[in-house]
Amino acid sequence: MINRILTNFVVTEEGINRIRHLLKELVEDVDAQTALLIEKSGQIVATDGDIQGLDTTAIASLVSGGFASTRAIARLIGETEFQAMFQQGERASIFMYSLGTKDILVVIFTDFTKTGLVKVQTQQTAVALSAEISQMQGR
Numbered sequence: 001m002i003n004r005i006l007t008n009f010v011v012t013e014e015g016i017n018r019i020r021h022l023l024k025e026l027v028e029d030v031d032a033q034t035a036l037l038i039e040k041s042g043q044i045v046a047t048d049g050d051i052q053g054l055d056t057t058a059i060a061s062l063v064s065g066g067f068a069s070t071r072a073i074a075r076l077i078g079e080t081e082f083q084a085m086f087q088q089g090e091r092a093s094i095f096m097y098s099l100g101t102k103d104i105l106v107v108i109f110t111d112f113t114k115t116g117l118v119k120v121q122t123q124q125t126a127v128a129l130s131a132e133i134s135q136m137q138g139r
Helices: 013-030 056-076 115-136
Strands: 034-038 044-049 084-088 092-098 104-110
Touching: 013 034, 013 044, 013 104, 013 115, 034 056, 044 056, 056 084, 056 092, 056 104, 084 115, 092 115, 104 115
Parallel strands: none
Antiparallel strands: 034 044, 034 104, 084 092, 092 104
8 A cells, every 4th residue: 555645755656666565575574464654744655464453544643753752852862863663562563663764664563573583674674765765755
């Protein structure tokens, strides 16, 4: 799924396909439930994986707000910002990573998935997504 209207960049058909491909690869490589690309404003740009039963709109809004508050916390301790956040539950966990474009890559995965693998693969995917978004923004 991709929302062409609510993004801060021009989404081309080629760009959509590349973003979808990157998210699909990430979900498959780490055996995640789902991956979401969220615009810094809290709007969903694209998803891949199983989103059935997830309130992705609420997740996107809360993740965006969470990153906004952690930016403020980072500044209070002398950091520019925190690039990643991780929340671990009994059965499911979420890893969130801020792209260079300030958009956010979110990976939701179960306790069967290796957290270290999720972190490494998410960081690599974030680099590729940042390049793709920057290209679409004309940077």
